[in-house]
Amino acid sequence: MRTSKVTIEDIAGRAGVSKATVSRVLNRPTTVTEVKREAVKVAMNEMGFKPNQFARSLANGHSNTIGIVTQNIGTSFYDSIARSIIQSLRQTQYAPIFSDGMYEHDAENAAINTLLDRQVDAVIVLGGDLTPDEIHGGEDAVPMVMVARQIEGWNGVCIGVDxxxxxxxxxxxxxxxxxxxxxxxxxxxxxxxxxxxxxxxxxxxxxxxxxxxxxxxxxxxxxxxxxxxxxxxxxxxxxxxxxxxxxxxxxxxxxxxxxxxxxxxxxxxxxxxxxxxxxxxxxxxxxxxxxxQPADAMGEAAVKAVTTILSGKKTESVLMQGELIVRESVSRRH
Amino acid sequence: MRTSKVTIEDIAGRAGVSKATVSRVLNRPTTVTEVKREAVKVAMNEMGFKPNQFARSLANGHSNTIGIVTQNIGTSFYDSIARSIIQSLRQTQYAPIFSDGMYEHDAENAAINTLLDRQVDAVIVLGGDLTPDEIHGGEDAVPMVMVARQIEGWNGVCIGVDxxxxxxxxxxxxxxxxxxxxxxxxxxxxxxxxxxxxxxxxxxxxxxxxxxxxxxxxxxxxxxxxxxxxxxxxxxxxxxxxxxxxxxxxxxxxxxxxxxxxxxxxxxxxxxxxxxxxxxxxxxxxxxxxxxQPADAMGEAAVKAVTTILSGKKTESVLMQGELIVRESVSRRH
DNA sequence: TGCTTGCTTGAAAGCGGTTTCACGTGTAAG
DNA sequence: CTTACACGTGAAACCGCTTTCAAGCAAGCA
The missing domain is CATH 3.40.50.2300 (Response regulator)
Structure with a gap:
């Protein structure tokens, strides 16, 4: 039964504790005694409890969602980065939500606003041509990291390539x-x-x-x-x-x-x-x-940067290097 | 100021009406008299009101989010469809949230569950190899549409190509x-x-x-x-x-x-x-x-299918046709 | 004039979690 | 043997919006 109508209150009843305690084992398990914690966990398993993300987010202000601004350009480079981001994000508590910048200035701003409206916890911008000022407008709402772009005059983190x-x-x-x-x-x-x-x-x-x-x-x-x-x-x-x-x-x-x-x-x-x-x-x-171009590495780096910022720590921008792949289209000049 | 801490209550106060009325102009404007409606709108603009999506979703049960299960395969075909979906979704109230199936059976199930946990209103699956049974497991939670795949033995909608x-x-x-x-x-x-x-x-x-x-x-x-x-x-x-x-x-x-x-x-x-x-x-x-392959058309069709289903109507599966592009790699046999 | 009907509106009860706060308990310090 | 303090816990407030419900009011009808 996926339509999980099991609430925290049901669990509380089943486990013989209060809602507050259930919430605690969800968020800070160590603050609850072993015995009650186990009881709650058992109840959760038995009843197939799935916390309601909205209630959670509403209460604590985090969406556990990170916004990605993509560029609708035909190049596989951005696609690869995006894919890599999706992959990397799987290891985390965050889910990616996308919005397309279409490689147009206004659309890009709109895309970011869309994401902000949805209360993303952070945003990753792939390429694009936002100015530092515009970025800054969004930046004081949530942390932002730029990928495949270095921007002089702003001190946020950029995952660039040289x-x-x-x-x-x-x-x-x-x-x-x-x-x-x-x-x-x-x-x-x-x-x-x-x-x-x-x-x-x-x-x-x-x-x-x-x-x-x-x-x-x-x-x-x-x-x-x-x-x-x-x-x-x-x-x-x-x-x-x-x-x-x-x-x-x-x-x-x-x-x-x-x-x-x-x-x-x-x-x-x-x-x-x-x-x-x-x-x-x-x-x-x-x-x-x-x-x-190190697309995969850049995606990973972007995710890493975002998650460390979100965990309250600081990160540096990184500038990655391309790798020469020698094949057969070059010959010595005779 | 993006950190919109302006709530419906603030608007209500400013416009001299109740929260309920503000909510009404948000959702069913016609049920509110012209004069109050305007007052509310003015207040919203002046205060820069952005409704909190979580509160909204928590209250009405809709997330306005649709989940996309992608396949981490190197082909540009799926990427194109995904991009087209993102694009098409921009015209709607829905935002896409992605989860990767990695072209693996288990991962694909996991991906769908991730999306379901996040209370998506519907899910679009690109390719993959879920069986009708498995699909059905998710399907009674939310509507699903399959893209780039026809599945015999299930009567959901598929956007396939011939x-x-x-x-x-x-x-x-x-x-x-x-x-x-x-x-x-x-x-x-x-x-x-x-x-x-x-x-x-x-x-x-x-x-x-x-x-x-x-x-x-x-x-x-x-x-x-x-x-x-x-x-x-x-x-x-x-x-x-x-x-x-x-x-x-x-x-x-x-x-x-x-x-x-x-x-x-x-x-x-x-x-x-x-x-x-x-x-x-x-x-x-x-x-x-x-x-x-009509990737763009398929993405559009998928979005259309999902939105019509979500609006309570019925849709049919569609089978699209490829288009022969004649260039120079074929010559008459001598 | 009296009564029903229909429309607009506000108060209040949720939605399902998190978090503050105060209240025991058990243990360490005085 | 107090006094203090940390710790585990539950009650209740709260997050911001939707929706039910009943009340108020104007119009329609006999």
């Missing part, structure tokens, strides 16, 4: 393979991650004393089509390049497709590296060399 | 292009969707009077690796084929990779069709012909 380093390492990998004419398809220029990856790209080039050809930097948007446009554009303008660093794997796929349309061989004529390590990346012909 | 038709149409497309030796990489044989897709494959072949070569049917698992194994296995055994129908796009990617490793051209020498229409499918060299 995009500059990823851009740097991807490019460095190409340089180490002897490439000099390295093109870059950027992500959405209005997206912080994109500019950081490009920053890493420039840094690696500068460090290797390779002059930067601005014409080889194509402003993309993280979508596949950007990759094909980039290649067409370079080819059309007669730019030559032996390698391309795409801001994400999806763009890299686009690059690869465009090259294949022109019968340009990968990696023999042009090498490619992306960022993300999507499942499909290992299946591209040839399998794509890329940088794996 | 897997037999998808398998049939994919195969038919190949047959129509003149192919006869059509191989098939199946999905996980223990997965109902997989067997239905294969059923469609067999049906199309039978209908065209093409004898079925069991050796050309490779038992896969929906993962990419299965596709490469399938090709290796066929080639090793000297089987010849001019086309392959992969149970999903991921497998198709594997097939494509393996072929490319053997320098077998797609689609010139071998044609491929998959199922899913992932974002990456359009970017494969060559872009993959596939069958698009």
């Amino acid at each position: 995009n500059v380093a990823m851009g740097y390492n991807a490019t460095k990998h190409l340089i180490d393979a002897g490439h000099v004419q390295i093109a870059h398809v950027t992500g959405n220029p209005s997206h912080e991650d994109a500019v950081n990856r490009e920053k890493g790209y420039r840094k690696a080039l500068a460090e290797a004393n390779i002059p930067i050809d601005e014409d080889l930097i194509f402003p993309g948007n993280f979508y596949g089509q950007a990759g094909v446009l980039a290649v067409e554009s370079w080819l059309m303008r007669g730019k030559s390049f032996s390698a391309v660093f795409a801001a994400n794997d999806l763009s890299a796929f686009g690059v690869r497709l465009a090259l294949s349309r022109r019968n340009i061989r990968v990696p023999d004529e042009v090498s490619i590296v992306g960022i993300d390590d999507k499942i499909e990346s290992a299946l591209m012909p040839p399998p794509l060399t890329t940088i794996r | 897997n037999v038709a998808m398998g049939y149409n994919a195969t038919k497309h190949l047959i129509d292009a003149g192919h006869v030796q059509i191989a098939h990489v199946t999905g996980n044989p223990s997965h109902e969707d997989a067997v239905n897709r294969e059923k469609g494959y067999r049906k199309a072949l039978a209908e065209a009077n093409i004898p079925i070569d069991e050796d050309l049917i490779f038992p896969g698992n929906f993962y990419g690796q299965a596709g490469v194994l399938a090709v290796e296995s066929w080639l090793m055994r000297g089987k010849s084929f001019s086309a392959v129908f992969a149970a999903n796009d991921l497998s198709a990617f594997g097939v494509r990779l393996a072929l490319s490793r053997r320098n077998i051209r797609v689609p010139d020498e071998v044609s491929i069709v998959g199922i899913d229409d992932k974002i990456e499918s359009a970017l494969m060299p060559p872009p993959l012909t596939t069958i698009r």
Whole structure:
């Protein structure tokens, strides 16, 4: 019988104690003598008692729910993080409740308010573009942690990933393979991650004393089509390049497709590296060399951060590192 | 000020009415005279009133929350449906709360119980493998709708997709292009969707009077690796084929990779069709012909079904159809 | 004019827990 | 042998909203 109409009062009667005592074994068992505690537990089992969460929350002010603001973007990166959060949360007393930011400023605010209305104990925001001020508005209601985003000017905790380093390492990998004419398809220029990856790209080039050809930097948007446009554009303008660093794997796929349309061989004529390590990346012909984003670890870290904050302790922001996955889309330059 | 400590009583005082009246304008505005209703509304705005959901739920028994059981499987299909559900739910009074079934039987039951403990008003189950009996156990607590799954022997509502038709149409497309030796990489044989897709494959072949070569049917698992194994296995055994129908796009990617490793051209020498229409499918060299699963529509349908049930009306199960997306991975057989 | 009917409204009783507070008890300290 | 103190416990207040119930009142009807 799931329709648990068994209340704390029933248990109290059955166990021969008061409601207060039953409540105590529920919340602070050690304050009740062994014998009564056992009696209560037995009664609970026998009657199949399930505490009513609403009554509980109403009385103590905690919902044991944490809100997640997702972004309705087609990238698997956020999905992976979300999944990881769901998983990690299973080990805790908290349940996740979702609200979608749709990658729009207003929608994101609305999403947070929805969650706040539902009295979540904390909120985790995946990406998005809230300003510190706006965040702060919500923050004094409940603790917030930002994932996949670092925000200067606010001292809350962020679980970020080092995009500059990823851009740097991807490019460095190409340089180490002897490439000099390295093109870059950027992500959405209005997206912080994109500019950081490009920053890493420039840094690696500068460090290797390779002059930067601005014409080889194509402003993309993280979508596949950007990759094909980039290649067409370079080819059309007669730019030559032996390698391309795409801001994400999806763009890299686009690059690869465009090259294949022109019968340009990968990696023999042009090498490619992306960022993300999507499942499909290992299946591209040839399998794509890329940088794996630690989505799972980030989800776990976010949950950990939230739970420690909720338990009254302090936590630090963390900046995670991507991992270079070497496959077959890069060859030494001949 | 978000820490809304403004209660219904404060509003009542401000508006010069009783708590009961305030509650009425909240729930059944028409039963209150225009003038008082306005006074209450004004008071609410001035004081920034946000009703306490717990108190509400405790009093009326509804949580305005609907539980979603997800499956922690790597496929984007479920993710898309989930996202679509989140989106659709935004238009309603309900908020989604998630619990992961991890594609394991016990975990799935646990997930449902978690949701039930939290007094969800209904639950939507994505895929999974619950039996009708188990479902029924939960079902008499709250309404349930199953998505991406048809279950014989239970009369609840299912939002399914016609897997037999998808398998049939994919195969038919190949047959129509003149192919006869059509191989098939199946999905996980223990997965109902997989067997239905294969059923469609067999049906199309039978209908065209093409004898079925069991050796050309490779038992896969929906993962990419299965596709490469399938090709290796066929080639090793000297089987010849001019086309392959992969149970999903991921497998198709594997097939494509393996072929490319053997320098077998797609689609010139071998044609491929998959199922899913992932974002990456359009970017494969060559872009993959596939069958698009109506994930968004299914999510919407699920939400619609749930809300109508919750509003006391009846709904029917629906069986959706996939859509053939013709791209460049299939050529006429010469 | 008298009585019924229907509508609006407030008081109060829940919903099912948690928590304060005061009241024994048993034990340690004076 | 008191006085004190900690501890376990139950009664009752409370969390904030919904809903029943009965009362008040205006309109409808004979």
